[in-house]
Amino acid sequence: MTPYSTLRTKFCTLTVSLVALFAIGCQEQKEARIIQLTDDLKVKAELIHSDDFSEGISNWKVEQMPKGSVYHKDGKLEVNDWRGCTVWFKEKLEGPIMIEYDAVVLQDTTKSEEEDGIYDRASDLNCFWMATDSENPDNLFANSESRSGKFTNYNSLSLYYTGMGGHFNTKTRFRRYSGNGEKPLLPEHDLSDPKYLITPNQLKQIRLVAYDGVIQYYRNGELIYDYRDPNPYTEGHFGLRTVHNHMTLDNFKVYRLTKVDE
Template identity: 45%
Template sequence: MHRDDFKNTENWLTELESGGSVTARNGKLSIDVPRGCTVWFRHELVGPLVIEYEAMAVAKGGLNDRVSDLNCFWMSQDDPSKVKRNGTFASYDMLRCYYVGLGGNANTTTRFRRYIGQAGNRPLLPEHDLSAPEFLLKPNTPQKIRIVANGKHIEYARDGKTLFTYDDPEPYVCGWFGLRTVASHLEIQKFRVWQG
């Protein structure tokens, strides 16, 4: 359905809390930011589908090379070209979408949430709150992310291992995808969306 090998950033919209850079070079999208940032894919996605990409948390001595927050939203009901946000995490509370925070909170948690469009309310089930080392980020280590949105069946996997599955009685079946991070340096490549 879609692919991006990051020759440029024309397929993406960036929301920055406090500066930083989002650039495309050598087949990689580099997100290098001192505070919050969300980078939205411009095209609405319609399920059933599979989203795949490779990602790495960079730790090579750069100013923002903090290994944390390889996060994403998917099936967001708000068109990011029409609803602008300021990059702070709280500004996304009103979304209706799915979200995974991989290595969040300074790489101490990995969490799945189903956003319901209520300020201050980001529901979190106990089984979707992971903190064991195998669920966190390793610096400078490429990893393959795979997201499934197939009607009620929602799934998030890393390197072939499923971290979260969710059977949604009222699924979000279309919407927008966004990469999210806070005070870190990420590299993204080989972005693909498949009909699922």
């Protein structure tokens, strides 16, 4: 190869690399968003994790009671559950963070439970976030087998919890699990108005925030819970939680939040 050819090859390689870096930079810039969390707190949200489930569900750990299943179908994570299930994102998250995902509670209203809809129930589109186990602070999954998806077995964890449409779609509730079995329910966090419950077969865009003491839960852009935690959880795992339910999870994203100074 002549010196000129060598130089031209190196130039082309450099050009391709620069173009690729520019494209990556544009994508990162595209994923950065400015969000007003409170009247006096504006943050920049930068994408750090995402899963569109195009490659399966290997990023997730399933804890489930017998007779249920979790699987990959039509480019989504799908849950059929009977007695209790938590599907954990394997990566431990460090705050401040924002989590977003799409969920649909499926219900075939044309069929009875005996025909095909044994799992179809408009109830319990629930979630855990910033979850840790004080017995195993570096490994949430050390006791995974013993928890086995049974709801009461999660009482020993420290976490934030929202249960949308629980109690046969009559309640939506927020709780802070203390890690010692306590999970108080404040009156303002116990909602029963139908507007806070589940309409089956409709997309729910969920957003969870843990920014120091600012703990928030949004559904379809509406702020439902805005809690101030004097002793906030600053790291932990996200888990999709349900019982006797048929639903899908898609477009999962985690953002790092940083304060924007005016």
